[in-house]
Amino acid sequence: MKLSRQEFLKTLGIGAAVLGITPLSPLSSYGDVNSSNGETSKIEAVKKGGGRLQIKDIEIYYFDIPLAQPFKIAIGTVTAATDVLIRVITNEGLIGLGEASPFLPITGETQETNITAARHIRDMLIGKDPLSIESHLREMKPFMHTNPSIVAAFDMAFHDLLGKVAGLPLFRLFGGERTNLESDITVDLDEPQIMARRAKEFVDRGFRTIKVKVGQSPQLDEARLRAIRESIGEAPAIRIDANQGWTVPQAIEALRRIEKYRIEFCEQPVAAGDIDGMRLVREASPIPIMADESLFLPADAIRLIKVGACDYFNIKVMKAAGLANSIRIAHIAEAANIKCMLGCMVESRLALTAAAHVMAAKDNIVFADLDGFTSHTLDPIIGGMKLEGGKIILPEEPGLGCDVDPAFLKKLRRI
Numbered sequence: 246m247k248l249s250r251q252e253f254l255k256t257l258g259i260g261a262a263v264l265g266i267t268p269l270s271p272l273s274s275y276g277d278v279n280s281s282n283g284e285t286s287k288i289e290a291v292k293k294g295g296g297r298l299q300i301k302d303i304e305i306y307y308f309d310i311p312l313a314q315p316f317k318i319a320i321g322t323v324t325a326a327t328d329v330l331i332r333v334i335t336n337e338g339l340i341g342l343g344e345a346s347p348f349l350p351i352t353g354e355t356q357e358t359n360i361t362a363a364r365h366i367r368d369m370l371i372g373k374d375p376l377s378i379e380s381h382l383r384e385m386k387p388f389m390h391t392n393p394s395i396v397a398a399f400d401m402a403f404h405d406l407l408g409k410v411a412g413l414p415l416f417r418l419f420g421g422e423r424t425n426l427e428s429d430i431t432v433d434l435d436e437p438q439i440m441a442r443r444a445k446e447f448v449d450r451g452f453r454t455i456k457v458k459v460g461q462s463p464q465l466d467e468a469r470l471r472a473i474r475e476s477i478g479e480a481p482a483i484r485i486d487a488n489q490g491w492t493v494p495q496a497i498e499a500l501r502r503i504e505k506y507r508i509e510f511c512e513q514p515v516a517a518g519d520i521d522g523m524r525l526v527r528e529a530s531p532i533p534i535m536a537d538e539s540l541f542l543p544a545d546a547i548r549l550i551k552v553g554a555c556d557y558f559n560i561k562v563m564k565a566a567g568l569a570n571s572i573r574i575a576h577i578a579e580a581a582n583i584k585c586m587l588g589c590m591v592e593s594r595l596a597l598t599a600a601a602h603v604m605a606a607k608d609n610i611v612f613a614d615l616d617g618f619t620s621h622t623l624d625p626i627i628g629g630m631k632l633e634g635g636k637i638i639l640p641e642e643p644g645l646g647c648d649v650d651p652a653f654l655k656k657l658r659r660i
């Protein structure tokens with residue numbers, strides 16, 4: 246469903262009404278601004294005060310969305326998005342939204358550890374200016390290694406508020422522009438023929454790039470790629486993700502076996518901690534290598550570059566603990582002439598919208614894997630990024646440009 250700007254703003258009003266909070270309307274000259282309802286004066290007041298806002302409350306919710314079917318990768322299986330929703334509410338009634346999507350096998354967090362960390366962070370930040378993002382990142386730093394996803398949710402909410410006060414969609418605030426953004430879609434692990442059938446369905450739906458999960462025996466993985474290439478033909482691009490499933494010799498064997506199926510790149514062939522092993526794979530591989538689980542925070546990017554472990558980076562807002570760090574990683578990559586992908590866990594369109602804004606912000610983020618919500622049984626997000634075929638459509642409203650459906654929000658368990 247495509248909402249007009251007016252319809253979208255109306256939904257913000259309904260959402261705010263649930264909490265008895267005055268709805269936000271945009272200030273800037275970006276887009277067709279409606280300044281007739283008097284709400285712009287509140288944002289004017291914020292701007293006159295040097296952008297000073299205060300965090301009045303932080304709401305924390307269990308944000309569960311079931312998946313249509315279990316999603317299987319080499320290191321684990323997901324059956325639901327067990328996420329955490331954050332709503333940062335200011336003294337002026339502005340609301341910033343953030344989502345954490347913890348995925349235990351990759352980030353070592355759970356919904357419960359995220360919620361415990363969120364309580365601590367809430368206590369630290371109440372009463373402070375939400376737009377002092379650097380200061381908040383410094384305070385949240387201890388949580389970046391243990392609960393990066395919840396730090397990402399707070400960082401996201403603060404950036405949402407920043408964009409709303411500035412009256413700009415985040416990708417514009419970051420200095421980017423709407424370009425031709427395109428996402429792949431992922432085929433998870435299964436029998437080769439089942440994976441081939443799924444890949445064909447995705448191509449028929451308009452996706453031009455298929456991401457294929459591998460990382461088991463090289464023979465079985467080769468059979469998967471053969472079946473998929475036969476089923477989708479020569480035109481669609483194929484990229485693969487081993488999710489740390491191979492040893493170094495297995496990775497080299499597998500990559501040499503499947504080269505003939507024209508593979509764009511391979512994500513995370515070996516264990517996350519084995520970046521020397523990843524360099525060995527890279528040196529022997531006919532297919533470019535992308536670091537994913539080996540790359541969380543900006544310091545990891547520097548380490549990977551020093552070792553020469555990979556050709557590409559997969560940046561994820563959850564691993565990087567937010568938008569600010571994601572952009573920092575892209576900057577480090579740019580200086581080392583490394584192209585990046587913007588990836589995801591199984592988050593809703595809320596966190597995916599944040600990721601899409603980051604992607605549009607940086608020229609060297611050229612690949613996207615922002616399909617996390619496509620496996621969900623429901624979509625509780627209003628506005629936000631859309632995926633049409635593989636094409637990513639960014640919202641133009643200020644901040645993230647999306648909200649949680651008020652009816653869905655009412656049903657969530659709040660901490």
Ligand SMILES: [Mg+2]
Nearest residue numbers: 486512513537
């Ligand atoms: Mg990956």
